[in-house]
Amino acid sequence: MTARALKPWLFLLPALTIYLIVIFVPSLYTFYLSFFKWNGVAADKVFVGLDNYADLILHDSVFARALKNNLLWTAGSLILMIGIGLMLALLLNKRIKGRIVFRGIFYFPYVLSGVIVATSWAWMYNPTQGFVNKLLETIGLESWTRAWLAEPETALYAVFVAALWQGVGQPMVLFLAGLQTIPHDPYEAAVLDGAKPYQSFWYITFPLLRETLVIVVATTMIASMKVYDIIYAMTGGGPAESTQVLSSWMYYQTFKFANIGTGSAISFFLVLITMVVIIPYVYYTTKRSHL
Amino acid sequence: MEIRQPSWPVQAIRYGVLIVLAVIFLVPIVFIAFTALKSRSDLLTSPFYALPEKFQWGNFAKAWNQGKMGMYMKNTALISVIKVPLGILVEALAAFALTRLNFKWSNAMFAFFLIGMMIPMQATLVPLNIFLNKTHLVSTYPGIILIYIGFGIPFGILILRGFFRTIPKEIDEAALIDGCGDIGKFFRVILPLSMPAIATLVILDFMATWNEFLLAQIFITKDSMRTITTGLLSFRGEHSTDYTLMNAGVLLSIIPILVVYLLFQKYFVSGLTGSVKG
Numbered sequence: 001m002t003a004r005a006l007k008p009w010l011f012l013l014p015a016l017t018i019y020l021i022v023i024f025v026p027s028l029y030t031f032y033l034s035f036f037k038w039n040g041v042a043a044d045k046v047f048v049g050l051d052n053y054a055d056l057i058l059h060d061s062v063f064a065r066a067l068k069n070n071l072l073w074t075a076g077s078l079i080l081m082i083g084i085g086l087m088l089a090l091l092l093n094k095r096i097k098g099r100i101v102f103r104g105i106f107y108f109p110y111v112l113s114g115v116i117v118a119t120s121w122a123w124m125y126n127p128t129q130g131f132v133n134k135l136l137e138t139i140g141l142e143s144w145t146r147a148w149l150a151e152p153e154t155a156l157y158a159v160f161v162a163a164l165w166q167g168v169g170q171p172m173v174l175f176l177a178g179l180q181t182i183p184h185d186p187y188e189a190a191v192l193d194g195a196k197p198y199q200s201f202w203y204i205t206f207p208l209l210r211e212t213l214v215i216v217v218a219t220t221m222i223a224s225m226k227v228y229d230i231i232y233a234m235t236g237g238g239p240a241e242s243t244q245v246l247s248s249w250m251y252y253q254t255f256k257f258a259n260i261g262t263g264s265a266i267s268f269f270l271v272l273i274t275m276v277v278i279i280p281y282v283y284y285t286t287k288r289s290h291l
Numbered sequence: 292m293e294i295r296q297p298s299w300p301v302q303a304i305r306y307g308v309l310i311v312l313a314v315i316f317l318v319p320i321v322f323i324a325f326t327a328l329k330s331r332s333d334l335l336t337s338p339f340y341a342l343p344e345k346f347q348w349g350n351f352a353k354a355w356n357q358g359k360m361g362m363y364m365k366n367t368a369l370i371s372v373i374k375v376p377l378g379i380l381v382e383a384l385a386a387f388a389l390t391r392l393n394f395k396w397s398n399a400m401f402a403f404f405l406i407g408m409m410i411p412m413q414a415t416l417v418p419l420n421i422f423l424n425k426t427h428l429v430s431t432y433p434g435i436i437l438i439y440i441g442f443g444i445p446f447g448i449l450i451l452r453g454f455f456r457t458i459p460k461e462i463d464e465a466a467l468i469d470g471c472g473d474i475g476k477f478f479r480v481i482l483p484l485s486m487p488a489i490a491t492l493v494i495l496d497f498m499a500t501w502n503e504f505l506l507a508q509i510f511i512t513k514d515s516m517r518t519i520t521t522g523l524l525s526f527r528g529e530h531s532t533d534y535t536l537m538n539a540g541v542l543l544s545i546i547p548i549l550v551v552y553l554l555f556q557k558y559f560v561s562g563l564t565g566s567v568k569g
Contacts (some may be wrong), residue, residue, distance in 0.1 A: 005395075007473065011388035012400065014381045017446050022441025023407045026418035033417060040417070073457055087311070091305055095297065104556060105313045111552050112545065113560065115520040119527055119541050120319050123326070129534060131322045134339040138484050165316065173559075191295070229504040248414050253355035255509065260417055267413040278409050 027271070034264035052265035063266070066244040069156060073245065074224035076160055077167070082216055084164070085171025090201075092172070093179045103176070107169030114166070114229025121162035122234055125149050130134070149235055152242035159234050159243060166230070167223075171216045178212030179205070217282040225273050246270055300492055322543070327538035328352070350539035358530060360543050362515070363522025365453055370436060370518065371500045378440040379492055382447030383485070387477050389448070390455040391463060401452060407445035412505055423510060430512045438506055454488035455481060494551070494558040501548065519544050 034052055035043040056063045088106055092099050109117065124131045125148040133145040148158040188202045197201070230248035231237065236245040237252065244252075246266055254263030297305075308417070326334060327350055328343040337344060355361040371487065389397045419438060420429070428434030431482045460483060482489070504520040511517055523544050530537045550557065 008388040008392040008397075011384045011473075011477075015404075016384035016400075017379065018437065018441045019404060019407060019444045021422070022419065022438050023410055023415055023444075026415035027410045029418040030414045044363060085338070094309065095302075096309065102309050102313055102490050104553075107559070108549070108552060111315070111498055111502075111548055113501075113504060113520050113548075115504055115523050116541060116544055116548075117524060119537075120323055120552035122527075123534070123538060123541070124319055124322065126534070129334065129339070131318065131339060138338075138340075141505055143367075176297065212315065226413075228413075229520075233504070241394065245414055247411070251505075254417060263418060264414075267411065267416075270411045271409065271414050274409050274411060282405075 009200060030264045030267055031288065033260055034268050036261045038260045039258040040203050040254075040260045046263075052261045055270075056262065056265055060262075061251055062241045062244055063246075065241060066246050066249040068226070069243065069245050070225055072156070073160065073227055074221055075165075077220050077224045078164075078217065080164055081167050082171050085170045085216070086175050088168065088172040089175035089179060091204075092176060105171070106138075107173055109166040110169040112166065115233045117162055117166045118159075118230045118233035121158075121165070122149060124162075125158055143284060144234075145211050151240055155235050155239060157244045159231055162234065163227070163230050171220065175209065175210055178209050181206045214281065218277055221276055221277045225270065225277070300515075301392040319371075323541055325537045326534055327542045329535055331533070331535055347535065350433070350535050351543060354526070354536055354540040358526050358536065359514075359522065359541050360519075360526060360540050363517050363519045363526075364547065366516055366522075367501055370432060370439070371497055373432075374436050374439045374443075374500050375493055375496045376441045377436070378447060378496060379451075379489060381440060382492075383451050383482065383489075384477070385444075385450050386451035386455050387481060389452050391476070391481065392473065400431055401448070404445050404448050408449075412442065416489065416505075416509055429510065430516060432516070435506070435510050438510060439500055439503065442506070443499070447492060447496070450488060450492055451485065454485050458484055491558045494555045498548070498551070498559075530566055 015075040033045070035047060035049060037048050037052070038045040074097060096102070122131075125133075127147040127150070128144075131149065136142065136144045146154060148154050182205065187200055190200045190204060210230055226247055227245055228251070231243055231245055232248050232251065235243045237248045246269060250263050252271070253259045253266060301478075305332045322339070325339075325341075325343060328346045329337070330343075330345070330347050333344045373464040388394055388399050394400070399546075423434050423438075426434075428437070461486070462480060465475065466480045471479060500518060503518070507518045511521060514525065523540065526540050527537060530540070
């Protein structure tokens, strides 16, 4: 190789080396481990083929629960997170004074860590001193008070509300940016032609927001399938495993129960699901704007 | 933006909805601040919506010192201050090779780096743990910083490559005529011209490092090295019954983020939209 051909590789070397060490090789090795039974310490790994995957699907009720919770979480995020985010963006795109302040308030929780959000909301939900129950007592709805995070029926939804508080600012900001690229002319033409506001929205705004919508839907789905911090820090997957998701169950299987093979298989489920979302997304975006 | 001034009832409804939502959004922060500033007896006797009888600033000092929140924050600051510039340098060098050196494998290598965005951190933890143990880097700052830099690489290259491509090629020729080598071109031409992208990346990267939880949870096992996220969790575990102190700790951990956010708000918004559009 000539010096000239070698030069780009020299500039790439640090990034490439670290990338290989930290992400690429470990993920391949995890894939390999998912075909073994191993406790992480023993010298021997026992090859079991696809058993880890089969056991998860056929026999592990917590895995099924976790998968269901991830799907619920995804559906909730797609509808509520994106819905509220879009509504806020449309409102803030009007003639509103103090837009920057409102935007700042709605977006701020998004920059907090999942652990901070979890800790804050665990306090909001505190059974005896928390805001939620105190408020219900004060307005005479004492019978509605409950230990929100300690009851399997409510825990997942309670955590989701906290996640909603944290997350709606992101689609809002993306939609706002998308709305600002839409020119005025079509609206003026629509008004002249006597279009109602909802018609303007449906026939002008919505189609022109499609690109933003694709981005928001893809990132929301991926984030929903990977959700971890807020759940681990709020409920740890409990009570009675009712809030387990794939990521948290992977953590327990691997680092608490030392079932390395099972944990690795779960993490490859995550890889697969992510790919199912990302590949069409990348295909779509590269087709429209040549990357 | 609307073309016509809307009627006043429409405007009233809009402001009404926005103000109600803004209040709901502020409730958790205000509630935490109220609790953090009360004394323990005040918390038990006064209504939940009441201001503290007497502001207990001492709660913060207690959380900072006895609760070790100060130590956790210093640890996180140390990691971030090393990780962010080092990571961006590594990413910028790679993005430079991908965009400005007539590199034959440019697109293929870029795609290879992007694969990293598809891989959830979970799929790397066990092998990374083995690697850190073998190299005696487990629970060390170089170990955790190396891993943080690794996970920042795909996103950083995506952003920087995108920006470097917008710098016209004529600049390279001018640099060549002025006698700049490739290293000179990188440090004296491309990096200074890329400051807007780098500034955005610094802010986003800093926040991501500051807020990172999963990797810190697994790879930092010593309490004296914990970062703010895992530190807050252990602080919460130790002070779970002392609500005033616990909320003082939470508020302390919110304050630095709030300051960064208020100072650099435009970077968050612009960086975010720029990043997803690649």
